[in-house]
Amino acid sequence: xxxxxxxxxxxxxxxxxxxxxxxxxxxxxxxxxxxxxxxxxxxxxxxxxxxxxxxxxxxxxxxxxxxxxxxxxxxxxxxxxxxxxxxxxxxxxxxxxxxxxxxxxxxxxxxxxxxxxxxxxxxxxxxxxxxxxxxxxxxxxxxxxxxxxxxxxxxxxxxxxxxxxxxxxxxxxxxxxxxxxxxxxxxxxxxxxxxxxxxxxxxxxxxxxxxxxxxxxxxxxxxxxxxxxxxxxxxxxxxxxxxxxxxxxxxxxxxxxxxxxxxxxxxxxxxxxxxxxxxxxxxxxxxxxxxxxxxxxxxxxxxxxxxxxxxxxxxxxxxxxxxxxxxxxxxxxxxxxxxxxxxxxxxxxxxxxxxxxxxxxxxxxxxxxxxxxxxxxxxxxxxx
Numbered sequence: 408x409x410x411x412x413x414x415x416x417x418x419x420x421x422x423x424x425x426x427x428x429x430x431x432x433x434x435x436x437x438x439x440x441x442x443x444x445x446x447x448x449x450x451x452x453x454x455x456x457x458x459x460x461x462x463x464x465x466x467x468x469x470x471x472x473x474x475x476x477x478x479x480x481x482x483x484x485x486x487x488x489x490x491x492x493x494x495x496x497x498x499x500x501x502x503x504x505x506x507x508x509x510x511x512x513x514x515x516x517x518x519x520x521x522x523x524x525x526x527x528x529x530x531x532x533x534x535x536x537x538x539x540x541x542x543x544x545x546x547x548x549x550x551x552x553x554x555x556x557x558x559x560x561x562x563x564x565x566x567x568x569x570x571x572x573x574x575x576x577x578x579x580x581x582x583x584x585x586x587x588x589x590x591x592x593x594x595x596x597x598x599x600x601x602x603x604x605x606x607x608x609x610x611x612x613x614x615x616x617x618x619x620x621x622x623x624x625x626x627x628x629x630x631x632x633x634x635x636x637x638x639x640x641x642x643x644x645x646x647x648x649x650x651x652x653x654x655x656x657x658x659x660x661x662x663x664x665x666x667x668x669x670x671x672x673x674x675x676x677x678x679x680x681x682x683x684x685x686x687x688x689x690x691x692x693x694x695x696x697x698x699x700x701x702x703x704x705x706x707x708x709x710x711x712x713x714x715x716x717x718x719x720x721x722x723x724x725x726x727x728x729x730x731x732x733x734x735x736x737x738x739x740x741x742x743x744x745x746x747x748x749x750x751x752x753x754x755x756x757x758x759x760x761x762x763x764x765x766x767x768x769x770x771x772x773x774x775x776x777x778x779x780x781x782x783x784x785x786x787x788x789x790x791x
C-alpha cells in the first residue's frame with residue numbers, strides 16, 4: 408500500500424509543479440509589464456527591473472497556487488481514472504479514503520507552504536520591493552537628464568541636454584538654478600557625466616562656463632575646464648515609505664499602532680488582510696477536494712468526465728470570487744472575517760461529501776440463493 412500511495416503522490420506532484428510554474432510565469436509577465444513602465448520612465452538598469460520583478464513572485468505564487476493545484480489534480484486524476492488505475496486500486500481492496508489520501512496530503516503540504524509564504528516571505532519581499540520603488544522614484548540623478556528635453560527635477564532647477572550616449576556621456580549641457588535669496592546661476596558645458604564623490608551624487612561638467620546673476624544685480628562670469636555640480640541638496644526628501652496592508656507582517660495587521668492616524672482609520676482593512684493571510688491557504692485543500700469530487704465523485708465513464716469537470720471548475724471560480732467578496736466586505740465589519748474561513752472550509756466539506764457519496768461495491772452478497780443449473784439430457788431423456 409505505501410508503494411501505491413507514493414505512486415499516486417508522484418502522479419499528482421509533477422503536474423502541480425508544472426502548473427504552478429506555468430501560471431506563475433503568466434502572472435509574472437503581467438507584473439513585469441507594469442514594472443517595466445516604471446523602470447523605463449525612471450531610467451533604471453535591467454538589474455533593478457529584475458529585482459522588482461522577482462520580489463513580486465511570492466505574492467503571485469500565492470495567488471496561482473490554488474488554481475495550479477486544481478488544474479494539476481484534474482489532469483492527473485482524469486488520466487489515472489480513464490486508464491482505470493484508480494479502478495484497479497478500488498478492486499485491490501483500497502478504500503475511497505485511502506485512494507484520495509495522497510491527493511489530500513499533497514494539498515496539505517501546499518497549504519503549509521502557502522501559509523509560510525503568506526506570513527513571512529511575502530511581507531519581506533513586498534517591503535523590499537516597496538523600498539526599491541521608493542529609491543527609484545526619489546533617485547534624482549537618474550531622472551536629471553532627459554535627452555532633448557527641458558526638465559525640472561527639483562524646485563528652482565532646470566536642466567537640458569542635447570544628447571546622452573550609451574556610455575553616459577552628456578553633450579551640450581545647460582543648467583539654470585534659481586536661488587532662494589534671489590539671483591540665479593546658469594551653467595553651460597560641452598560635456599558632462601553623472602558620478603559620485605563619496606556617497607554624494609555629482610554632475611561633472613567639462614569645458615563650460617558659469618554665469619551668476621546675484622540679487623544685487625551683479626553678473627559674474629567664469630569659464631572652466633572642469634566643474635563639480637553637487638546634486639546632494641536636491642536629493643533630500645521628507646517623503647517617507649508607506650507600507651500597504653500587503654507589505655505588513657501578521658502582528659502588524661492584527662495589532663497596529665493606533666496612535667498613527669492611517670492605522671486608526673484603516674483598522675478594519677488591516678484586520679481583514681490579516682485574516683485573509685490565514686484563510687487563503689485553505690483554498691488549496693478546497694480546490695483539491697473539488698477536483699477529487701469531479702473525477703472520483705461519480706461513476707466510471709469511458710466517455711470522459713467533461714460535464715462534471717466543467718461544473719466543478721465553475722463552482723471553484725464562484726468559490727474564489729466569494730472569497731474575494733467576503734474579504735472586501737470584512738473591511739466594513741470585523742465579524743465578517745469569520746466567513747473568510749467558512750467559504751473554503753464549506754467548499755472542501757461539500758466536495759468531500761460528494762466523493763464519499765459514491766459507494767464502491769467489491770463484494771458479492773452471499774445471502775442470495777444460488778441458481779441451479781440443469782444438467783443437459785440427451786434426446787431419449789436419459790441423463791447425459
